[in-house]
Amino acid sequence: MSSQNARLETGGFVPFYRSYTKTWIHAVATAGLTAFGTLTIVHRWFAALALASYVVPPIVLYLRHGRNDDRADADRGASTPERDESPTESEPESDTPKSESNHAEPESEPSGSSRAEPDATDTRDALESPPSSDDDGESTAADGTADAAVRDAREKPEPESEREWHAVEAPTDATLRDVAVAAADDTAESSAAYAVGDGGIVLADDGDEWAAVLEDGPAAGGNDLRGVDATTDGEAVWVAGDSGAVGRIDAETGRHTDFTAPEEITDNWLGVAVGGASGAETVLLINGSGAMLRGTYGADGDGRALEWTGPEKPGSGSSLSGVAFADDAVGYCCDTNDGVFETTDGGESFDRVGLEGADGTLTDVATAGRDDCLASADDGVVHRYDGPTWTPERVADDALTGVARREERAMACAADGAVHERAGGAAGWKRTDTDAAGALLAVSLGAVRAVAVGEEGTIVARG
Numbered sequence: 001m002s003s004q005n006a007r008l009e010t011g012g013f014v015p016f017y018r019s020y021t022k023t024w025i026h027a028v029a030t031a032g033l034t035a036f037g038t039l040t041i042v043h044r045w046f047a048a049l050a051l052a053s054y055v056v057p058p059i060v061l062y063l064r065h066g067r068n069d070d071r072a073d074a075d076r077g078a079s080t081p082e083r084d085e086s087p088t089e090s091e092p093e094s095d096t097p098k099s100e101s102n103h104a105e106p107e108s109e110p111s112g113s114s115r116a117e118p119d120a121t122d123t124r125d126a127l128e129s130p131p132s133s134d135d136d137g138e139s140t141a142a143d144g145t146a147d148a149a150v151r152d153a154r155e156k157p158e159p160e161s162e163r164e165w166h167a168v169e170a171p172t173d174a175t176l177r178d179v180a181v182a183a184a185d186d187t188a189e190s191s192a193a194y195a196v197g198d199g200g201i202v203l204a205d206d207g208d209e210w211a212a213v214l215e216d217g218p219a220a221g222g223n224d225l226r227g228v229d230a231t232t233d234g235e236a237v238w239v240a241g242d243s244g245a246v247g248r249i250d251a252e253t254g255r256h257t258d259f260t261a262p263e264e265i266t267d268n269w270l271g272v273a274v275g276g277a278s279g280a281e282t283v284l285l286i287n288g289s290g291a292m293l294r295g296t297y298g299a300d301g302d303g304r305a306l307e308w309t310g311p312e313k314p315g316s317g318s319s320l321s322g323v324a325f326a327d328d329a330v331g332y333c334c335d336t337n338d339g340v341f342e343t344t345d346g347g348e349s350f351d352r353v354g355l356e357g358a359d360g361t362l363t364d365v366a367t368a369g370r371d372d373c374l375a376s377a378d379d380g381v382v383h384r385y386d387g388p389t390w391t392p393e394r395v396a397d398d399a400l401t402g403v404a405r406r407e408e409r410a411m412a413c414a415a416d417g418a419v420h421e422r423a424g425g426a427a428g429w430k431r432t433d434t435d436a437a438g439a440l441l442a443v444s445l446g447a448v449r450a451v452a453v454g455e456e457g458t459i460v461a462r463g
Helices: 013-020 023-041 046-079 111-128 134-155
Strands: 177-183 193-197 200-204 210-214 225-229 235-240 248-249 256-258 269-275 281-285 293-299 303-312 318-325 331-335 340-343 351-354 363-371 372-379 381-385 390-394 399-405 409-414 418-422 430-434 440-445 451-454 459-462
Touching: 013 046, 023 046, 193 225, 193 235, 193 293, 193 451, 210 248, 235 269, 235 281, 248 418, 269 331, 281 318, 281 331, 281 418, 331 363, 331 372, 340 372, 351 381, 372 399, 372 409, 399 451, 409 451, 418 440
Parallel strands: 177 225, 177 440, 225 269, 269 318, 318 363, 363 399, 399 440
Antiparallel strands: 177 193, 193 200, 200 210, 225 235, 235 248, 248 256, 269 281, 281 293, 293 303, 318 331, 331 340, 340 351, 363 372, 372 381, 381 390, 399 409, 409 418, 418 430, 440 451, 451 459
């Protein structure tokens, strides 16, 4: 490098920047831009730090360099007044020969100029000086820390609570009244979800897109479907609805079997719950007369057999509004007259466990096990049962239309299109406004995904 390039050039920003790019400061600024730019995957505000680390150093150095040069020029100009070579009237022209003037003592350098020159030179030399070994160590350590943070951010899975709800395109504009995430141990790659609604529509989603499995119900009658649930292994799905519509879908093949009008009952089934694995299934159907029909589906010597018992009324006859299984034995149902009923024998019998004094009408029920139940109501309250005690929790101002449980987590959907979530038993409820085009009517919660459905073919999902 020539001596001219060994220091920052003057004469404007372009020459200055050209020489600046050859300095070690520019190299460090570029490293900072790269490190902070990579960290934007952790938080987008690292982009501001990246830009600042690259843009600020040359601006500061240019301004400082310019001030030093201007001050030096000003000091030199002030200390060396302009000479007038022509004689004045009061000062006659000197008769001293030029040869004698050559022997005159030279004028001393102005003191102002002698201070400015070292300052500018020191600044320029400092810019060209290589960083010390300590600086190299600190830079390397910082780069290593940044790389480690990036690796950790990439390897650490994103918590479900931080994933965003998004609207999903559905191949129908019919109102969807219930939804079920099929597999208990589902993953983002293999889980499936099913939704049912008006006109007998049954939709399925394997993680890629939603498609119609049935377009007019299990009996091809076009009756509205109001309930859907899956076995614990996700291999079979049951649907139920108006005019006694009942059907079973094999999740692997997509083939369905019609069981409409069980025991010659053609009532409108308002919900369905399934307990147990495929081939050892217990099915509970509820209706508007407060009655429940219990079915068992499994293998016998000749193949598959379905047997029905009932119907029985767990309560006083008020319309049943929700039913859910925690496993093949424990389950709950609720009615519109503050009644919540528990079974511990797979639906063979039910005992009333509450609820007294609720202001709203119960709309749905969810459970994670015995003495662990949530009941949603149309006044925005979720009632929590933990054994002998019921505790009301204010969740929303609008009506809650559905509730779901999985282990410690709980979700409720509302008529205003919002989803409310509780991460654990001691945590509060958190509201999330979704992109739902209509009111949400049901929600289902899986291991890593959640789905809510509603009016006008509305589907919103997370995970």
